[in-house]
Amino acid sequence: MTFDTLRPLVLPLAVTAAALVVLLADLALPPNSARRGKVLGGLTVALLSGVLVASFVVDTSGLAAHGAYVGNAWTTFFARLFLVAGALGVLGAMEHLEAHAPRRQGEYYTLLLFSIVGMMIVPGARDLLLLVVAFELMGIPLYILAAYAKTDAAKTRKVSDPARAFDAAEAAKAPHAPAAEAAIKLYLVGATSTAITLFGLSLVVGMAGTTRLAGLFGAETPAPITVVGMMLVLAGLSFKIGVVPFHMWVPDTYEGAPTPFVAFLSVAPKAGGIAALVVVFLLGTGGHPGHWTLAIAVLAAASMTIGNLLALPQTDVRRLLGFSGVAQMGYVLLAIATGNAEGLSTAAFYLAAYVFSNMGAFLVLHAVAADGGTHDLAGLAGLSRRSPFLGLSLLAFLLSLAGIPFMIGFWAKLFIFLAAYRAGLVGLVVLGSVLAVVGLFYYLQVARAAYMVEPTQAAAPRVGGALRAAILLCLLAAAGLGLWPAPLHESASEAGASLSNSLSTGTPAPVSPGDDSQ
């Protein structure tokens, strides 16, 4: 195996190396050093930024691993998206980890990096084996990270005093109790979806006799057993993306898991799931998804409707953003239901916009709650007067999520509606626009709490430097790209076109001497 066959995979490989570097640095640093967290977090952010810069320099296009992986503009776009989300997620979590898990910070960053490696491979996978392995590499670290609110102090207390650990009522009041529940829920949903996807794939792969995606079920009328298999795969992936009717874990996990982690969980793995869905359903059908677009359109309509309506009565902003996330994924599925290059581009653009807006909103929420506040609407009361910076940021992120000009979210929604309209999905566009107005109502309810309600306390929440930087970066991206969306739009268009091109040319799967696929 020469370097050339691995060149398209160089970005995920670099992140793997980064994960190992952080792991070793964690071992090398003295355990009780006060600067430990800053060094590890800073190192992780620096390494991720380095890989991000490299993604602009290194040419990663081409086939790798005997055609099991294809690098093109589509994979580069998603790689950058995951790197940015990862860096923002690390910045946002640094102070939280230092305060709550000082001895396990290195593990947090390492697991996060491994999850990012999995995400980066998914969009370019052309072989189901690689896709499944990468998808699980993305998912398994997330289960561990969701349980991370458990503090080191609580752990030692329980070990030294076992009698107390069994007092369930007492234990349930501990601050980490919801995290344990959130983690087990995320895990059970994830493991179930993996099992469902695997069973579906076993039927599809068994009928096709190959694991190569290109034309896996290309026949005009697939065998009934293949259809059943694909339904199961679609259901399994829908669990991961969190769309109706497989969405009930989303608000619960968002409410229970540590908020800086939720900021990452709510954007990056969703983008990974969408990428997997696109790869399986567009490439597997050889670019003619046919009636599968109908199934995806139904999921889109259900998600937009149920997500937006269930978000309305929520008072806990984490749950509100959870249901709103269900709705937002509905819009992305609407773009995918078009099944053409323009739709794919707008989906990629939407996911990028969603990274900045949703992560930003969760990070502001975390900043308020971390300093003795709460995650509900009352906790945000008078935020604009307590801290103009946080208030303004929150307003910007909410407007972006709602799709108000001229935030980045506005362009994202506009492009999706235009693409869907051109593809003839007029009914869904009308439904989506109406529901966007419903969305505006609950987003502005949060903004109202921050701007119109009298503050219950005067002091501004203390916000650490790293968290402040993460929020500022999100704000700059959401507002800056909103005023000048051209660069992002251009690279998203390139990404969609490159995936679409690899379809129309039939994705030549070169049979090299070492290729052992039957």
Add this chain to the structure above:
Amino acid sequence: MTLSTSILLAAAMFSVGVYGLLTRRHAVAILLSVELMANAANLSFVAFSHFRGGATGQLFALFALAITVAEVAVGLALVLLLYRTYGDTRTDAAKELRG
């Protein structure tokens, strides 16, 4: 034993797993049910491979085994965390979050 009976057996195993997943309240039992579902997939992979020739299915089953083992390792750790937190591994104990 033909291909279709093997697949039917796998589908039955999968259904039993789904049933257990929906009715069991004990975290370990739920984990076992999910395992049953994953192993139904493995059975069907191997059955296709056996009756239709080729090693693809067996290869996939090996990968699937490795993945589910990694997943179960994390799952059992989380069950342990649930036990330390609530002193119980029935999922009823963990109902602080709505839904």
